[in-house]
Amino acid sequence: MDVALVAAARAGSDAAFARLVAAHQAPLRAFLRRTLGGFDLADDVAQETFVAAWTSLGRLKDPARFRPWLFGIAWKKAQDALRSGLRDQARGRAWVEVSEASAGISPEDRMALEAAVGDLPTDQRACIALCLADGFSHQEAASILGLPLGTVKSHVTRGRTRLLAALTGEPHDV
Amino acid sequence: MTSDPMADRALSAFFADALPPARDLAFEARVAAKIARRRAVATVAALVPWTIAASVLLWVLGPLLGPVVDGLAETLAPAATILALTALAVVTSVAAGRRLSPIG
Numbered sequence: 001m002d003v004a005l006v007a008a009a010r011a012g013s014d015a016a017f018a019r020l021v022a023a024h025q026a027p028l029r030a031f032l033r034r035t036l037g038g039f040d041l042a043d044d045v046a047q048e049t050f051v052a053a054w055t056s057l058g059r060l061k062d063p064a065r066f067r068p069w070l071f072g073i074a075w076k077k078a079q080d081a082l083r084s085g086l087r088d089q090a091r092g093r094a095w096v097e098v099s100e101a102s103a104g105i106s107p108e109d110r111m112a113l114e115a116a117v118g119d120l121p122t123d124q125r126a127c128i129a130l131c132l133a134d135g136f137s138h139q140e141a142a143s144i145l146g147l148p149l150g151t152v153k154s155h156v157t158r159g160r161t162r163l164l165a166a167l168t169g170e171p172h173d174v
Numbered sequence: 175m176t177s178d179p180m181a182d183r184a185l186s187a188f189f190a191d192a193l194p195p196a197r198d199l200a201f202e203a204r205v206a207a208k209i210a211r212r213r214a215v216a217t218v219a220a221l222v223p224w225t226i227a228a229s230v231l232l233w234v235l236g237p238l239l240g241p242v243v244d245g246l247a248e249t250l251a252p253a254a255t256i257l258a259l260t261a262l263a264v265v266t267s268v269a270a271g272r273r274l275s276p277i278g
Binding site: 014043 | 181188193208
């Protein structure tokens with residue numbers, strides 16, 4: 001599916017690129033929201049990511065790997081946003097923009113998780129977002145984030161432990 | 175750490191809260207608008223060197239071609255105008271058709 005759309009978009013089809021945007025906007029924005037915290041900031045970065053992807057689509061070596069490539073661009077944009085002084089703004093809004101409580105979590109647990117996620121280092125948060133929430137493999141996450149595979153595995157394990165500890169009230173050793 | 179099913183469920187629900195709707199036409203429209211703006215800027219930027227080159231060429235060749243052009247202008251101007259407008263329409267249609275044609 002992505003391969004044909006990437007080929008058509010490379011040939012100049014706006015409709016094909018629009019289909020790619022429609023197919024990938026939800027997981028990409030979710031990744032950025034989980035990584036950056038602020039929903040508005042995450043959506044701005046997601047838009048910049050798609051524009052950058054459109055500009056550099058010709059440099060994508062393997063069209064079948066469009067999604068990891070797109071997430072890699074998003075990760076670089078997210079790092080830029082955090083470095084450029086938006087970090088404080090993002091952290092100030094972090095994890096407070098969920099408008100509706102879902103059925104599967106109590107308000108107390110939500111607050112505990114919001115605080116725990118906000119305290120995670122950015123790399124660890126990105127690993128958690130990709131591997132636990134978005135279903136990427138450790139190998140794919142390592143490729144997207146430009147981190148060694150062992151580091152990704154360690155980040156996921158430690159991050160998950162910290163989040164679960166926040167839910168159960170257990171102390172963690174990280 | 176032992177896995178707590180309730181904690182795992184809470185974690186999954188927490189992650190799911192960040193997921194936007196599967197279709198978000200407003201977001202997609204904003205992306206399309208930004209891409210259109212980027213394309214417009216790129217198109218103008220790409221035309222600048224050609225415009226400068228054409229201007230320099232005409233400035234250089236002007237004195238040589240002037241007498242010839244003056245002689246032919248009255249005869250060829252209407253045909254040249256029609257051909258130029260037709261070519262412009264064809265090029266524009268092909269470009270727009272390629273960009274906007276639906277994907278099968």
